[in-house]
Amino acid sequence: MEAEGYCDTRLGLGLGGENHEPWPQKKKEKPAVRLDLSFTLCPKNDAMDMDHHDKAEGICFKSEEDEEYGIKRHDDSIDSNIDGSGRKKLRLTKEQSSLLEESFRRHTTLNPAQKHSLAEQLNLKPRQVEVWFQNRRARTKLKQTEVDCEFLKKCCESLSNENRRLKKELQQLRSQKTGRSSPLHTQLAKEGTITVCCSSCKGKFHD
DNA sequence: TTTCTCGTCCTCTTTACCTCA
DNA sequence: AGTGAGGTAAAGAGGACGAGA
Known part of the structure; x- marks a missing residue:
């Protein structure tokens, strides 16, 4: 996908217009200032190198010591991971994960400003923050x-039990009142089941 | 008003890595 | 110690949608 900030060929300079926005202002929350002059006419086959660069910028790959201490690594071993044989999996450090979680608890979506700020804080790319939130x-x-x-299963179970109980009750009533007939009995006899929701489910679907 | 572009979201899938038997 | 299965999470892909030009 897009590697933000490196392969973007949009020039961040408006030609001769002080009011000209360097970036399309599609969203109101878009940061007002964006000093990104990157103009890497990055050919497709350079994508690996670019990715490589990004990964060297504070993204870590899991190792035994990372797992144990949650250490953010910037070592050269990352370089050797990118050999064109396929992507390497990023593992977020504990600090990064907890900060992201904390942020997610506050708001489950981010506006661009929040995303960039968080990315900067975490030393990640905005795209990675976005993906993490997704x-x-x-x-x-x-x-x-x-x-x-689970709730529906329990509700279904409860309804089945109630239905069984009511059927049994009906059967008992019938046997008690053999020979006598009322409109209600006739109706119940026709339907065979009663479709009134049980008390345990009552109100659960309508808050 | 219609069309186009862009950014973001959602959903599904792929892939790397981890754990456990 | 080595291995395969299954789970998890990061990232890719593609479509939908809304907003602005």
Whole structure:
């Protein structure tokens, strides 16, 4: 994907217009100032080198010591990881993860200013912060879906139990009142089941 | 008003890495 | 110690959508 700040060929200088915005101001939250003059006519086959550069800027790859201490690494071993044989997986340090989590608790989406600020703070690329938030939202949603699913299962189970109980009750009533018939009994006999929600589910779908 | 571009989001998928049997 | 399966998380890909020009 796009490697922000390195391969972007948009010049950040308006030609002859002091009011000219260097970047398309699509969103109101867009930072007012952006001094990015990068003009790397980066050919496609240089993408690896560019990525390589980014990764050397404070992104770490997991190692035994990272795992244990959450140390941010800037070593040369990163260089040797990028050999064109495929991408290497970034592992966020504990500090980075906890700061991202903390930020996510405050707001689950970021405006561009927040994203850039957080990226700077974490020594990550804004794109990486964005991806982390996307994945985090997806994880949250998945978790919520699981919770909802569990609740529906329990509700279904409860309804089934209630249905069984009511059927049994109906059967008993029928056997007690053999020979006598009322409109209600006739109706119940026709339907065979009662579709009134049980007390345990009542109100759960309508807050 | 319509069309185009851009940025962001969501969803699904791929990939690297980790853990555990 | 080596290995394969399964899980997890970062990142890629692509489509949808809204806003601005």
